[in-house]
Amino acid sequence: MRFASLGSGSRGNATIVDVGSTRLLIDCGFSIKETEKRLERLGTQPSDLNAILVTHEHGDHIRGVLPLARKYGLTVYMTAGTHRALSFSLFSGIDLKLIDSHLDFVIGDFAVTPVAVPHDAREPVQYVVRGGDNLSLGVLTDLGSITAHVIEHFEGCHGLFLECNHDAAMLANGTYPPSLKKRIAGDWGHLNNRQSLDLLQNIQTCQLQQLVLGHISEQNNSLAAVQAMMSNLPSDLFSIHYACQNDGVDWLALSRV
Numbered sequence: 479m480r481f482a483s484l485g486s487g488s489r490g491n492a493t494i495v496d497v498g499s500t501r502l503l504i505d506c507g508f509s510i511k512e513t514e515k516r517l518e519r520l521g522t523q524p525s526d527l528n529a530i531l532v533t534h535e536h537g538d539h540i541r542g543v544l545p546l547a548r549k550y551g552l553t554v555y556m557t558a559g560t561h562r563a564l565s566f567s568l569f570s571g572i573d574l575k576l577i578d579s580h581l582d583f584v585i586g587d588f589a590v591t592p593v594a595v596p597h598d599a600r601e602p603v604q605y606v607v608r609g610g611d612n613l614s615l616g617v618l619t620d621l622g623s624i625t626a627h628v629i630e631h632f633e634g635c636h637g638l639f640l641e642c643n644h645d646a647a648m649l650a651n652g653t654y655p656p657s658l659k660k661r662i663a664g665d666w667g668h669l670n671n672r673q674s675l676d677l678l679q680n681i682q683t684c685q686l687q688q689l690v691l692g693h694i695s696e697q698n699n700s701l702a703a704v705q706a707m708m709s710n711l712p713s714d715l716f717s718i719h720y721a722c723q724n725d726g727v728d729w730l731a732l733s734r735v
C-alpha cells in the first residue's frame with residue numbers, strides 16, 4: 479500500500495491511496511485543473527481513480543469532488559448528512575453512494591472504516607482504509623477533540639495522516655475575530671499541535687511506519703512550531719513528514735516488515 483498528499487491546508491485537501499488495482503482519493507478541495515496537475519506530479523491521473531471518499535462538506539475538502547467525479551465518471555462516497563448539507567442539484571450525473579458513518583464497506587481491494595468525528599459539519603467522518611495485506615492507513619483531519627471512538631479506530635495504523643491545525647498561542651494572539659478563534663479552538667473545531675501530540679502519545683503506535691502531519695494553518699501555525707511539538711515523540715520508530723498547502727507529500731510506502 480502507498481499514499482500521498484496532493485496538498486493540505488485551509489485552501490484545499492486531497493489524499494490518494496492505492497493498493498493492488500484500487501486507487502482512491504480521499505477528499506478533493508482543489509479545482510479540476512489543479513487536481514489534474516497535482517496528480518500528474520504523482521505520476522497518475524484522475525481516470526486511474528476508482529472512487530472518491532468524502533469526509534465532510536467544507537469547501538477545502540469538497541470543492542473539486544463533484545466536478546471531478548462528473549468529468550471522469552468516478553463513484554463518490556459520503557454520509558447522508560454530508561449529502562443533505564449540499565444542494566441536491568449538484569448531484570445530477572453523479573454516481574453517489576451514501577454510507578453509514580458506523581458501518582465498514584468495501585471498494586475493490588480496500589476495506590473502508592468511516593469514523594465519526596466531532597467537527598462543525600453536518601455528519602463528518604474520517605477514514606481508516608485497510609488493504610488485503612492488512613496494512614492500514616488512517617486519515618484524521620478536521621476534528622476539535624479526541625474521543626474514545628477516535629482512539630479506538632486510529633490505534634495500530636501503519637500509516638497516519640494527522641491534523642496539526644494550529645498553535646494554541648498563535649491562534650489566541652492572532653488577528654482572527656474572537657468568534658472564529660472560539661470556533662477553531664473549540665471541541666468541534668480543529669486540533670492544535672498539543673492535542674495532536676497527545677493523541678500520538680495515547681494511541682498504540684508500535685506498527686506506525688509513516689506519519690504525515692497536515693492541515694497546518696498558514697496564519698495560526700508554523701512548521702517550526704509543529705516540529706518543536708513533535709520533537710517530544712521518539713525519533714527512531716517511524717518517519718515524520720509534513721504536508722503543506724502547495725506541495726503535499728510524495729508517495730510513501732507501507733509494507734509488511
Ligand SMILES: [Zn+2]
Nearest residue numbers: 536538539620
Ligand atoms: Zn478542513
Ligand SMILES: [Zn+2]
Nearest residue numbers: 534536597620
Ligand atoms: Zn472542516
